[in-house]
Amino acid sequence: MALYGMSDEDLEQMYQEVILDAARDPHGKVTLEEQDTEAETGVTLSHTHEYCIPARSHQFNPTCGDEVTVHVEVSDGSDGGPQRIERLVWDGQGCSISQASLSVMVDLVEHKTVDEAMSMASDFHRLMDSRGKGVPDANLDDTLGDAVVFQGVSRYPMRIKCALLGWEGMKASVAQALSHMDSRPTMAMQTKER
Amino acid sequence: MTDMEDFSAIRQQFPILDQRIHGHPLVYLDSAATAQKPEAVIDAESDFYRTINAGVHRGAHELAARSTVAFEEARAKVARLVHASEAEGEEEIVFTAGATASLNLLATSFGNASMGRGGAAARRFALQPGDEIVVSKAEHHSVLLPFQELAARTGATLRWFDLDDEGRIRSDTADTVITEHCKIVAITHVGNTTGAITDLAPIVSRAHEVGAIVVLDACQSVPHMRIDFHALDVDFAAWSSHKMYGPTGVGFLYGKRALLEALPPASFGGSMVELAFMDKPAQYMEPPARFEAGTQPVAQIVAAGVAADWMMGIGMDRVERHEATITEELLKLGEVEGVRILGPRSAERRIATVAFEVEGVHPHDVGQFIDAQGIAIRVGHHCAQPVHRHFGVFASNRASSAVYNTPEEARRLVEAVGGVRDFFRVK
Numbered sequence A: 001m002a003l004y005g006m007s008d009e010d011l012e013q014m015y016q017e018v019i020l021d022a023a024r025d026p027h028g029k030v031t032l033e034e035q036d037t038e039a040e041t042g043v044t045l046s047h048t049h050e051y052c053i054p055a056r057s058h059q060f061n062p063t064c065g066d067e068v069t070v071h072v073e074v075s076d077g078s079d080g081g082p083q084r085i086e087r088l089v090w091d092g093q094g095c096s097i098s099q100a101s102l103s104v105m106v107d108l109v110e111h112k113t114v115d116e117a118m119s120m121a122s123d124f125h126r127l128m129d130s131r132g133k134g135v136p137d138a139n140l141d142d143t144l145g146d147a148v149v150f151q152g153v154s155r156y157p158m159r160i161k162c163a164l165l166g167w168e169g170m171k172a173s174v175a176q177a178l179s180h181m182d183s184r185p186t187m188a189m190q191t192k193e194r
Numbered sequence B: 001m002t003d004m005e006d007f008s009a010i011r012q013q014f015p016i017l018d019q020r021i022h023g024h025p026l027v028y029l030d031s032a033a034t035a036q037k038p039e040a041v042i043d044a045e046s047d048f049y050r051t052i053n054a055g056v057h058r059g060a061h062e063l064a065a066r067s068t069v070a071f072e073e074a075r076a077k078v079a080r081l082v083h084a085s086e087a088e089g090e091e092e093i094v095f096t097a098g099a100t101a102s103l104n105l106l107a108t109s110f111g112n113a114s115m116g117r118g119g120a121a122a123r124r125f126a127l128q129p130g131d132e133i134v135v136s137k138a139e140h141h142s143v144l145l146p147f148q149e150l151a152a153r154t155g156a157t158l159r160w161f162d163l164d165d166e167g168r169i170r171s172d173t174a175d176t177v178i179t180e181h182c183k184i185v186a187i188t189h190v191g192n193t194t195g196a197i198t199d200l201a202p203i204v205s206r207a208h209e210v211g212a213i214v215v216l217d218a219c220q221s222v223p224h225m226r227i228d229f230h231a232l233d234v235d236f237a238a239w240s241s242h243k244m245y246g247p248t249g250v251g252f253l254y255g256k257r258a259l260l261e262a263l264p265p266a267s268f269g270g271s272m273v274e275l276a277f278m279d280k281p282a283q284y285m286e287p288p289a290r291f292e293a294g295t296q297p298v299a300q301i302v303a304a305g306v307a308a309d310w311m312m313g314i315g316m317d318r319v320e321r322h323e324a325t326i327t328e329e330l331l332k333l334g335e336v337e338g339v340r341i342l343g344p345r346s347a348e349r350r351i352a353t354v355a356f357e358v359e360g361v362h363p364h365d366v367g368q369f370i371d372a373q374g375i376a377i378r379v380g381h382h383c384a385q386p387v388h389r390h391f392g393v394f395a396s397n398r399a400s401s402a403v404y405n406t407p408e409e410a411r412r413l414v415e416a417v418g419g420v421r422d423f424f425r426v427k
């Protein structure tokens, strides 16, 4: 009979040190205040950079109650550079896989361009779809860094959703921020004038 | 032979249990979700296909006759298990697709009665605005939702029993919760999360005092204790075959014969109608056929009957005594640091289903950690969100046992749970 100390390879495969550490002390976790109504329009929010569009996405996993609100602030490209995720924070609670995945995602994605972030999200998705086998043809170690430790999770169909929760929130909030930019021509012009 | 030896022989009848998971002998403690099947049941299902498979209650050939006999014998066996009437023309057991289907059948029939279907005889089931339906906070969603929907369709008001600190239904409040306006009380016999056995007598007597119908969710009681629906005096009861060692896809609805006769059908089609016309209303069959429209899963029903027989062969009193030894061990979870039991902490009036929370560790993580040691428990909300809300959590861990479990297996679980907080670095 196994004592917990001699836990199985499977378990260690799944709960790697990176995951256990990140779950205990996750990066990017904050207490988000209730969003003001204007946030719906994406125009006013207490965002850090003037030229950023903030947006939020709430994600919920009804089978276990994992819940997260991802808050992004995306630069609108008015400085001539690419649209970039200038700030990425989240508030929520859940299992160690979801918490650790959010933490690792913050490390990876914050300050990256929207295109880079979306490409990482799609790589991570592929990893999670790999049924524990990983994605040998892609150099995920290079692109996903620490996030490759979640490969062990992909063996467990019920846990994949936990690992993806934060990424889904990131994608949805970024998409929302971009749509606010599109629907706001006058604002963009004002920004330019400035 | 001692009882212990007997039960080890019983356990050997479950082929699935004889395997290793992640290198450890499998400990299956998720029988409240679904029970494992003994050889007798597995064989009954495949033997049916090998030797008798044919439609029931139709056709004149020999196989059809044999299959009809097997089908009706299954009904009689299930009736015996719960002390319902099995006499021809007096049957009180209806086959359904599962407990959820049984409960939806009732809610739909009551709704049909509310629209005038079933005539004067069915008026006792009819609801209208001002009427009340009573459930409890301990209900499985399969009880809560069909009756919540029924209330919405008919304009009736949904009310519910609260729970005490240990998650027991507050039967002592029956006189105030069940008012003169109450028409239906739908309540669980044993909580699927708490494992608490409901004190039914005050609820049933109060319900009948005001003329209300009592619907019992017997999913978690039939597999674990001796049941006599006549003695309990409930009007209807629903449960599933797959939680009592039988196949999936089969459930049961018990109804007092007189009530089944008055109940309008919920599902329509072949095998439930005596006369069908183009220009006149159809004439439906007597129960139980009235509620068994369409081709039935005969092989599974026959095997479910074998499961009922198998349980009676052991004796439900003995099953209860055996499982009580497991309850004792499972309750020691409460002595593990940081563990809170969501349900009664003493072995009285409860079954060997114990839900618990490990402070600081999400149930998904607990379940995974436990699984790595070959132990299967359920994590999540177990289709009973309100009872979790009652305890201030969204999800929990649940260990639930059956005849094949041993006290030693429960001890293995308790020991494994003892390692959870260290592994996840909760101080």
Ligand SMILES: Cc1ncc(COP(=O)(O)O)c(C=O)c1O
Binding pocket: B032, B033, B098, B099, B100, B101, B140, B142, B143, B188, B190, B191, B192, B217, B219, B220, B240, B242, B251, B383
């Ligand atoms: C108490 C209770 N009621 C109802 C059900 C529904 O049973 P089924 O899913 O077999 O229809 C279950 C099982 O999930 C249960 O435990």
